[in-house]
Amino acid sequence: MRTEDLIKALDADAGSKAMPLRSAWWLATAAAAAVAAVVFWLTIGPRLDIMTALHTMRFLSKFVFTIVLAATAFALIRALSTPGASTGKAAAWMIAAPLLVLVAVVLELFVVPEADWGTRLVGTNMMVCMTFIPLIGIGPLAIFLWMLRYGAPTRPALAGAVAGLLAGGLAATFYAAHCFDDSPLFVATWYSIAIAALAALGALGGRLFVRW
Structure with missing residues (x-):
């Protein structure tokens, strides 16, 4: 079977689902x-000073x-499926999110004394960040991997x-x-590492469970 024919067959299969793929992605x-939200509220919940933090640009x-x-990522995964x-x-x-983080980091380096850069980067709860972003994200990741099987991605990994x-x-x-660490330096480092761990796990899951 030619590649074009395979794509057409997969597309027809995806289009024959009981619920349109576009609607299914929104529901998922x-x-x-x-x-x-349930995992977040049952584990750590919002910071105690969140009402005050809402008035700060870094937060x-x-x-x-x-x-x-x-x-x-939502727009891209719908297209890939x-x-x-x-x-x-x-x-x-x-590229939009990384660019926004990069701009914020550059601005932070301009306004914060160099002696404080290391403190801002390390923060006070990097291990909490590295633990709870994957913990909160693992359930959604499972749902999204299941949705990829509902669709028909040609590049599962x-x-x-x-x-x-x-x-x-x-x-x-x-x-x-x-999170009490609002510095872009902290976000650019530890949030990125935690999210990258989920991306790596997702790639493995796609390779193993979303194959045709």
């Missing part, structure tokens, strides 16, 4: 957010980074990695409400 993401900027990551769909534009938008980024962005959004 809502379910993933609910799972993440709010964390949500900009994580939500942009989740939104761009549909055979023959164009992924170039969605993939290009994936890549799709799984993007599922991990989506789960990581979602989990990091919840975790940011708890």
Whole structure:
């Protein structure tokens, strides 16, 4: 069978599902957010001074980074789960969140004395960050991997990695409400490592469980 014929067959199979793939992704993401919320509230919950923190730019900027990551990963994974769909534009938008973090880090380096850079980067709860972003994200990742099987991705490992980024962005959004380390240096380092761990796990899951 030619590649073009295989893609058409997979696309027809994806389109024959009881629920349209586009609607299924929205439903799955809502379910993933609910799972993440339950884990977040049952484990760590929001920081005690969150009402005060809401008036600070550093605290709010964390949500900009994580939500942009989740939104761009959502767009890309929907495209990847549909055979023959164009992924170039969605993939290009994936640079948005890293660029925003980079700009914030540069600004931080300008306004914070060099002697404080190391303290801001290490923070006070990096191990909590490294533990709870994956913990909050593992349930959503499982949902997204299952959704990839509902669709028909032709690049399962890549799709799984993007599922991990989506789960990581979602989990990091919840975790940011708890985190007392608001420095972009901290976010760029430890949030990224925790999210990358979910992306790696997603790539492995895609390779093992989302194959055709």
